Amino acid sequence: MNADRLARALSGWPPPVLDPAGPYSEPVTRLAWALLLGGFGVLAVVIAALAIAIWGGPALKRRLGGDRAIWIGGFAFPVIVLTALLIWGLTLTSRLSATDPIAGEMRVQVTGEMWWWRVAYLDESGRERIRDANELHIPVGRPVMIELASADVVHSFWIPRLGGKMDMIPGRTNRLRIQADAPGVYAGQCAEYCGGPHALMGFVVIAHTPADFVRWQAGRTAPARPPESAGRRLFEQRGCAACHTVGGTAANGLAGPDLSHIASRRSLGAGILPNDRPTLSRWIADSQALKPGNRMPAYRQLPADELRAITDYMGSLK
Structure with a gap:
């Protein structure tokens, strides 16, 4: 596997959790530092008070104020500090939970x-405009409201540099707002154990300049015209079309990711592998060897020429 391609595919990974890159992650980072430092301070005072209570002699206790100092340092101080941190933290992060629409947000x-x-870009009325999978493209400097849902079990969406963590609960829609202040690639991860290959359930956000985002969006909304080829026919005949959609073709399966633009994605397998021809071929033939437990069956029975044709067809879908 080409190391440069792997590095490009996994750019931004592992995501630095204390390096905010937007206005909806900065308060979370500030609160995290305050809780860490405050927690260590409280712990130090409580340990000192406990040590004095157990091992301090009568003379030392009298000099420090006696039992009253132990009660102040070991009980009153932690209660006051932790209550203050709680109130400050709730005030600091209150706007992060706001879901009222913002003018111009995506x-x-x-x-x-x-x-x-599964990713769907919505218009102002909530109708789907663009369908994608495993990565999100956003314009720099524009807030993005993400409506989070689950199709099976509890997952959790977390892009540390762009926002906080939000659970995805079956039968319920939660909302999380993110924004990137600079172009770049921001990695994330499912942050709630969901069984099987949970640790291999990554996600990528690509932040574009406004002009680049308009070009990307125009390319995705243009009518799809996949080429006629042996690979396209095999894709539809060998069962791939039952699970996957390819725009402009008879393939309209919904069980798996939409593959209309798979060749333009940065990674395969939900953010864990580089998107190049050798890796794509291996994924088609035996995805279980690359991501054990995923729901795509292995196609080891494909002859080499058919596997090559399908891989070439997938590689043409940009």
Whole structure:
């Protein structure tokens, strides 16, 4: 596997959890540092008070104020400090839970599946405009409201540099707002154990300049015209079309990711593998060897020429 391609595919991974890159992650980071430092301070005072209570002699206790100092340091101080941190933290992060619409914000629906992410870009009325999987494209400096749902079990959406963590619960829609202040690639991860290859359920956000995002969006909304080829016919004949959609073709399966633009994605397997021809061929032939437990069956029975044709067809879908 090409190391440069792997590095590009996994750019931003592992996501630094204390390096905010947007206005909806900065308060979370500030609160995390305050809780860490405050917690260590409280722990130090409580340990000192406990040590004095157990091992301090009468003379030392009298000099420090006697039992009253132990009660102040070991009980009153932690209660006051932790209560203050709680109130400050709730005040600091109150706007992060606000779901009232913001003028000009983008709307996206992300659905957690075992073990990948279904992505739908919505228009102002909530109708689906663009369908994708396992990565999200956003413009820099524009808030994005993500509507989070689950198709099976509890998942959790977390892009540490762009926002907080939000659970995805079956039968319920939660909302999370993110924003990137600079172009780049921001990695994330399912943060709630969901069985099987949970640890291999990654996600990527690509933040574009506004002009680049308009070009990307125009390319995705243009009518799909996949080429006629032997690989396309085999894709439809060998059962791939039953689970996957390819725009502009008879393939309209919904069980697996939409593959209309698979060749333009940065990674395969939900953010864990580089998207190149050798890896794509291995994934088609035996995805279980690369991501054990995922729901795509192995196609080891495909002859080499058919596997090559399908891989070439997938590689043409940009």
